[in-house]
Every structure is written in structure tokens, then in C-alpha cells.
Amino acid sequence: MKKILTLGAALTLAAGLSACSVGDNNGGSTSQPSGSAAAAKKEITFLVFETDNLTPQFWDDNIKRVSEKVGVTVKKIVAPGDRTAYAKQLLASGQFPDVQIGLQDLPSFDGSGNLAEFSDEDLKDFLCPKCSAIKGRTVQLPANTQTWQVFYRKSLFEKAGITAPPKTYAELLADAEKLKGKGVQPFVIGGNPSWGSSLPWTGELTTDLYAANPDWMHQRRDGKTKFDSPEFLKATKKFADLAAKGYLNKKDIGQSYDASQAAFLDGKGAMYPMGSWFAAASDASKVKDDIGIFAWPADDGSFHLPSFTGGGLTVNAKSPNADIAKKFAVAWQTDKDYLDTSAVADALFPAIKGYTLPAKDGTVFKAVYDLYRQAVDQNATVPSFGWEQGDDGMIAGMPDKWNLSAQDIITGKKTPEEVLKYLDTEWDKSS
Template identity: 50%
Template sequence: MRKPIVLALLVAACLSGCSVKQDAGGGGQQEISFLTFETPNLPPAYWDAAIKRVTEKHPDIKVTKLVAPTTQGRTAYAKQLLQSGQFPDVMIAVDPAGFAEAGNLYDWKPEELTDFEFPQANPIKGGHHQLPANTQTIPPVYYNKKMFADAGITGTPKTWAELLQAADRLKAKGQQPFVIGGGKDGFPASMILTGIISVDVYGKTPDWLTQRRNNKVKFTDADFQAAVAKFADLAAKGYLDKDSVSRDYAATEQAFLDGKGAMYPMGNWFAANADTKKHDFDIGVFNFPSDSGKLVVPAYTGGGMSVNAKSKNLDAAKRFAIAFQTDKGQIDASVKADGLVPAIKGYQMPPDVGPVLKAGYDLYTQAVQQKAIVNSFGWETADDGLLPGLKEKFYAMAQDLVTGRKSAADACAFLDTEWEKAG
């Protein structure tokens, strides 16, 4: 279990004091491949500009951009590339589990991580195979302020009971309480379930998944099954639209922006589009509620670059990765595009970020100050995370719970069975 996150943005030193060296290396131009992914926040133009921003400062590096076929398919795609002998030199937000243990990812050395706030985050077998570049809260709950007001909801829910009351009032007004998705991306179906498990299970037992790895607990145990049952109950009450599980991530986000539902539990990256994309209502945000009202905020620090340990141009790949993650202009672009909280020493967020991003960031800072941060279930990427391949099973399980194909008991038994297969 990683330690609670401390705010990178409270550090006063300027970023220029921790910027990466910009020597060009020896010889001529070195070619590397870079595996990216595209989302509504991160379209092709974002990646093209980001690559150009770095290579202009490192002209000896030539980058070939690769794109994973779906937003959450990048890890599976990286596996395909590895199996076909085309493993990329650099990749971003690819789950290192499995790759690292097999020796396929470069193990970053302490002296290479001095620019990062949390250099010891996400260890796998004692090594560090992904740059700990940013923090994300997963998930806060974004909401349509007009729908809340029309339903007579005067405050944001602090407890699970208050969340159910709000959902009931919205449903009585003919509004869909929650916007969810699924489809080819999978994860939009599981966001609410991630919130419930993180708050209820990790809120009581922060190292629960580490204990699962040590076979001290099971998914069919009472606490975990009770959390899953909460999610199944939302579907049974009609608060979740069963037909929505076929909707991919981009369409899910657009459905919320189009006013097709009142609450949208999603990672804090949504704040960037909430501030910039067209919609005709004000958007608010609140922390995922607990039973008692105790503050428990799921978050994840990591998601950065990994480098192919066997890259032909390993030096160029490492320099590109570090430069991409520590360049002030590039970090500003990523904050505005994807709502990130950079975990880089000395970084300060641009003053012109939007109100939804600012509101979510303020919630995060309060949680840090109150030591209320826990891991976000299903998003961990280290020794305290799900076994390789289990995330996709978790997404599928969430969809089965929404559609009623599985009960809570069946779903938990399914996870235990798949865990044993993966182990």
C-alpha cells in the first residue's frame, strides 16, 4: 500500500530547478516508438503536439507514434506487440504488471527519479517500472446542478443513504440518476463499483488487496461482497440504465454533457472536458460518499511512461520519457487536457484552469490534509494491485451486475475463480 499522497503543487521551488538535462546524446538521430492512446480529452493533435514539444528540445530523437485501439486496450495491445516482436520503446499508462516481472520494462534508478514527488510509488518486486508522473482521484462524482435543483436536492450527498435519496428524487422526476457506459472500453461500467469498494473496503482495510495476494482474504468475504451488493442494488432500483453498458467511453461522457443523466462518477480527468466542452448546465463535483459520511477518497499516483528494457535505443527512450514527464510546457498541456495533478517537484498549476478542475483539485487537497486517501480499486499497477488480466474481468463483472446476469454472490465467486486462474 503506498503512503498517502502529499500535494506536489504545494512545493514552492520552481520547475526549472528540476528539469531534465537536454544533451542530445552521441551519434546521429535515434528512432524510438511511442505507444499512446486516444480519448475525448487526448485526441491525436494532443499527442502530436506533445511529441513535437519534446523532440524540438531533443532533435537527435525521432519518434514513431503508435496508438492503442481503445482507451483501456493499451495494456492488451502492448502484450500483442510484445508477442509479435514489436514491443514499443516507450509507452504511457500501460499497466506494468506482468511486463515488469518478465524483465521487459526498464527499472528506473533512484537518481533518475529525483524530479518526482513520490519516486517509490508502485513498486513491483522492489523495482520501479513506470514513472510516477501524476495523481488522479478515481472516482469523484460529477453532477448536473440543474437536475439536482429541479429534484429539490439542496446539498451534495455525504453518506450512502443521502446518495440513494438523491437518486430516488431524480428518478421520481423522470431523470436517469447515473450515467454509465461500458462497450469496447469496459471501465465506464465499473466506475461506481470502484468507488464503493475503495471507500467501503479500503476505507476499513487499506491493504485489503495485498492481503488478497497473500490469500488472507477472498472476494467472497463479507465486506467485499457487501460492497458489490450495493452496486447490484443500484441496478435493481433502476438507478443504472442497463442498456448503457454497450456505450463506449466517449459516448458515455457525451451522454452526461447532453444531460442524459444527473450524476457521472468518473476519474478526475473528466474535469478538463467539463470545463471546455459544450453543455447547457453547470457541473459540480463531490467525493464518493461512505456509509457514515467519513471522508475516504480513492486516488492513484503513477500512470506515466514505461520504457522497453531491451530497446535498441535505450538511452534515447529514457531521455524522451523523462523529458515528456518533466517539461513545464508539456505538463501544463496535460493538466489542461486531462485534469491531472502532476507529481513533479516544484510544479505549480496554471492560474487559468477551469472551475470544475479547480473544485475537484480543492476536494483532493482537503483529503490529503485529512489523510483520507486510499488506493482506487482496479487502478493499482504494482504489488498491491489486481493480478494481470483481472481488470478486464472486473469490468465484465460490473456489466453483468448492471444487466442482472450475475448476482453479487455470483460476481464475487467469479472474481475468486479468475484470481486463482491468473495466479
């Protein structure tokens, strides 16, 4: 059960194990092989994605260091947009890279045996080795923990006479109305990639679905529940209501992730539902001291925080260089310098034994991590709907359909009832 796995990883991470297993700059981890003459002659391709936080220099520096440690030549491939969609295109055209990072919708790739399985030895340094597993097989390295929350601009709240972040859902709606009344767009969202549109829906499902039933996704897989269940419909209607009231701007679905991030930092909206990685961009901005965070509030004011452990590297099982690609993948995810740079650049919480976060002055990052620790301490972590992987997530092809359905709701193209009927139909066709 993912909640238990993720929580266990979080607790161990927070404890900061003393026996360090993280690879040092000289390749000290036993999971990282020394280079050989044969390995040095091999070249692997590595699919990455670039953002304002994860710059070309970030990738180049880490690739250079880890590839030299492993003894392999690495050719970087940069996704021109949504990395998962691009990886699917490459797979369909027979150009699937040897290594990929952060793929979503894992079953779509693994169905024909395209993803290599990592062994117990490969996974010995990971806090949650079976997070994101597919039928017990770990095909994506469970590299880090992320959380989802709402970032907000303190000055815009003050402009609307709001003195504190909302504690209940009724307060969230009241605050959104106050902001709108002052000419401030309540929420900023994105639409390309499509998951940028679904994050408020994830928030609604956190409190109305997973807080009461964290096993819902497993029950859907077993055919014991459906999308059109009363609890799922309730959360979806609340999401649709945000759009109907104008709190979500339908024009926002035309903007990219980088554009939505810039819009929030430029003060074009007061609240920004987003993953913990946004803390890095927040702390690098001129408005970092004007940014606060809060967990998506429940009707009764109870506290729940969606989190997920996974998101690391995957390897093409059919590559002639699969073995060295797996060595590179494990070395990458356990390399201390990479972990430090990714924690700083992308505000990740590495789920690696013996790793401790580097000292940081980032006020937003600290607030995000403190919220996460609070959720762990209170046993208040829940799965993050739409972001789970493997057996804990949706079946192949459904994440894209769910994300795009969020856009249908925001634009009013479909009603909540129509969307949930569509999702059930598509799920049953794909099962």
C-alpha cells in the first residue's frame, strides 16, 4: 500500500541514517562500478527535460561526472515538451532512449517489456525500493519524495484583506471571492503539459477521496469502485465549481509550465497549486519573501498532504547496452553531488539511505519541507492522485485522459458526470 511505503520512506529520510550509502565523488558506493575498457567504448542515450530550474548546465555537469565514474559515454536527448509524451513518440518510432528520467504513466511503457527491472542489489541504497513497483518489479528508481501544496502571494492576500491562509474549504472559497472582488485572479494554472490543469483536482481528491480512503486506486483496479462513485463525483464537482466561478481562468490552459510559473511569480494570480519542486524557483526569485504555502484545505479543516516517492530513472530493457545503462542509472541516483544539486535546483527530498539535505537558506524550501515533516509526524500523508506510479497508479493510458479531462471541465466542454462516465468507459476498455 503506497501510503505505508511512502510514509516509511519519509520517516527514515527524516531520521538521517548514520551509515552513509550515498556515492561519493570518487565512486565510493558499492553500487557504482569502476569503468572498464569495454564499458568506456559504449555509448548510451539519456532522455532529460530542461526547465528554468534544470538548466542545460545542470544536466551537462552531472552527466559528465557520473558518466566518467561509470565509464560510459552519454548522449543527452532533450525532450522538446512533455517528456512522457515525447518518450512515447520515441518508443513508437523505435528510438526509445537507453535511459529516461521522470517518466509518468509507467504501465504504458512496461506493457511490452520495455522497462528493465532493477535488482535488490541495485536498490539496496533506496529507502523505499518497491515504491512505484509494477507487480513487484521496480522499473523506475524510487529516487525522491515530492509533495503537492498551494503556494500563495502574501501581498495579494493582504490586498484582499486576507490575514492568513485558509484552514477550511469554505475559507478557501471565501478568500477566492475576496481576491476576485479586488481584481486579482485567485488561481494560476497551466495546460501544457496537461497535468498543469489537473492540480486543483488533485487537491480536491486529497481531502474528499484519499483522506477517507487511501486505497481507492487499488479498489478501482480491482473493480470495487468507479470514477462515478459519490465521493469522486463530489470532489470533481468542487473542482468544476472553481472554474465556473472564475477562480480558475480557462485561458490559463493555453500556457506552458514555465509560463504559469512566471505568471505566479509576476503576481498575475494569488494561488498556485504545484509540486514541491516549485520551491526552488520561488527561492531564486525576487519575491521569495512574499511567498507562503498551505495544504489544500478540507471541509472540516483536517490536515492532509499528498506525497509520492519515485520519479527516478528508467532503462530501456531492449537496449543492447541495458546493463551499463542500469549501472549508470543507479550511479546517477546515488551520486551525492547530483543529489545535492537536484535538491537545490529542483527542491527534491532524495529518498536515499544516509543522505541529508544540504544546508539551505531558502525560506520557501524550508516551509515546504517543514509542512512535509508535519504531515509525516501526524500520519497525514496521502497518495497524490494522478501522480502515483506502477501498481499504485492508474492503468496504462489513463493519466493522460484524466489530465485532459481536467481541461474539459475547466472549459465547460463536459460536465463532471460526463467526464467521470468517460473515464470509467476508457478504463474498462483498457483493462
